[in-house]
């Protein structure tokens with residue numbers, strides 16, 4: 001190769017085959033990272049050659065880098081120690097790449113049969129990707145209002161950018177989301193930002209063919225709301241019991257958290273905070289009619305102020321201290337009158353109900369209610385009017401009640417003496433006196449008109465004697481009504497055996513009935529059995 005100067009050789013090559021098919025080098029360009037090594041490979045396998053030349057064109061001038069021939073490897077001094085050329089396959093290795101190594105590399109081969117081949121490949125020495133970072137045009141944003149511009153910048157060559165939200169690729173829609181890429185930056189513009197847009201975190205990745213680097217996670221607070229401003233409970237009874245543990249709570253979706261204020265019939269109340277207690281409402285005045293209560297949620301960043309739906313109610317005092325006033329004097333059936341009246345110490349009474357012994361009390365010939373139901377007049381009192389009277393006072397928030405026990409004294413009306421009319425001598429005998437009365441009557445007994453010392457309702461004779469024959473009179477006395485009634489009974493004492501007259505009339509009647517029943521049953525059974533005989537087939 002010595003006889004050829006390099007330029008002469010190139011001229012020669014071009015004369016016989018400049019621009020021939022690139023079947024000796026792969027397709028370019030080849031990318032490599034700054035300060036690393038690169039091997040420019042060939043598609044040759046053990047070619048029979050006289051010489052291989054590698055030259056470099058940086059766009060200004062062409063330099064012969066390395067030559068391999070029978071004389072061995074010859075390098076341009078500037079490449080000494082940094083370049084090798086494999087004699088077997090023509091691979092050119094460049095070490096410690098600098099940006100000046102970027103350019104066009106040309107291989108020329110002079111084959112032993114006299115043919116020549118030439119081919120080129122572009123080498124791009126890329127700066128490493130570094131310093132990938134996202135910056136925002138604003139420190140915090142307001143939902144729907146703000147246009148957020150995020151700029152991702154990076155160092156490196158031939159950069160491409162992608163944006164991800166978490167692990168999801170952010171795709172520009174050309175309307176709300178737009179992306180604009182430049183050599184070293186990418187700009188993501190989000191118009192009318194939404195709270196969900198930037199929760200991410202957001203990443204930007206800058207990459208070239210060889211390397212990529214992801215930015216640190218980026219978050220931007222997007223302020224929003226208040227939305228869904230609601231009061232709980234959303235509805236209440238029409239009346240709330242005064243002084244009860246009742247309150248309304250207002251809530252909203254908001255970032256930063258909303259502040260709350262309260263309104264009564266559209267008028268601002270001096271209450272701040274999410275809770276409006278009944279105590280606070282009552283402090284501002286009584287709510288006797290149904291009124292509307294609303295809250296408003298205010299967001300200091302979005303400057304939005306949103307009202308809640310209204311909750312309406314009135315406040316009512318509970319009924320308490322219910323008492324029945326009734327007669328205090330002794331009451332006597334047929335003579336006395338009772339006025340029962342029911343009053344409450346506090347509260348608004350809407351309905352009054354009267355019960356007697358747990359059952360509703362109703363008007364009758366001797367019982368009338370006052371027009372407002374607050375009192376009952378019973379005139380004249382009867383013995384059946386005795387009992388437990390209850391009055392129930394109600395309004396929408398509670399029911400209170402009181403009871404009154406009314407005693408009605410009566411009787412005794414009649415005195416009845418029960419017992420045998422005849423008894424055998426030496427047999428025991430008991431006479432019982434009964435008289436309906438309240439309070440219970442006191443009893444005294446007379447025999448043949450003479451007072452005895454028996455003072456109970458029973459007159460007991462353990463062994464009857466003949467002298468016990470006579471008239472027994474029971475005297476029943478009610479100390480309250482002052483009434484006394486008497487009842488008489490005749491008893492005769494007979495000799496032993498005088499009353500053993502076989503079966504009594506009752507026993508005889510019982511036997512006759514039993515016989516008749518048995519006879520009827522027998523007849524019934526016979527008729528039943530007859531009917532049960534199967535009907536004979538006509539065939």
Ligand SMILES: *[C@@H]1O[C@H](CO)[C@@H](O)[C@H](O)[C@H]1NC(C)=O
Nearest residue numbers: 084085086087088089090091
């Ligand atoms: C040159 O390439 C051949 C074939 O690929 C290989 O076997 C040989 O080791 C290489 N020589 C050097 C010095 O790297």
Ligand SMILES: *[C@@H]1O[C@H](CO)[C@@H](O)[C@H](O)[C@H]1NC(C)=O
Nearest residue numbers: 199200201216217218219220
């Ligand atoms: C970004 O926000 C998410 C969700 O609010 C949170 O989990 C994450 O820690 C934040 N990251 C940074 C870097 O602030």
Ligand SMILES: *[C@@H]1O[C@H](CO)[C@@H](O)[C@H](O)[C@H]1NC(C)=O
Nearest residue numbers: 243244245246247277278279
């Ligand atoms: C009021 O009610 C709430 C919730 O039912 C309860 O947590 C609170 O202790 C009550 N306060 C009083 C004073 O009863």
Ligand SMILES: *[C@@H]1O[C@H](CO)[C@@H](O)[C@H](O)[C@H]1NC(C)=O
Nearest residue numbers: 142144145146301302303304
């Ligand atoms: C957001 O936009 C609305 C309507 O355009 C405006 O009334 C409101 O003041 C804006 N909020 C902020 C925080 O700029």
Ligand SMILES: *[C@@H]1O[C@H](CO)[C@@H](O)[C@H](O)[C@H]1NC(C)=O
Nearest residue numbers: 332334335336480481482483
């Ligand atoms: C019953 O009423 C009459 C007349 O009003 C009266 O004379 C009598 O003393 C009364 N009896 C009682 C027990 O109060």
Ligand SMILES: *[C@@H]1O[C@H](CO)[C@@H](O)[C@H](O)[C@H]1NC(C)=O
Nearest residue numbers: 325339340341370375376377
């Ligand atoms: C019954 O008593 C009440 C309360 O003392 C009174 O207001 C009312 O007038 C009385 N009714 C009659 C008929 O006396």
Ligand SMILES: *[C@@H]1O[C@H](CO)[C@@H](O)[C@H](O)[C@H]1NC(C)=O
Nearest residue numbers: 447448466467468469470471
């Ligand atoms: C009581 O009266 C009856 C009849 O009137 C009479 O038979 C009887 O002997 C009297 N008994 C006494 C102890 O007086």
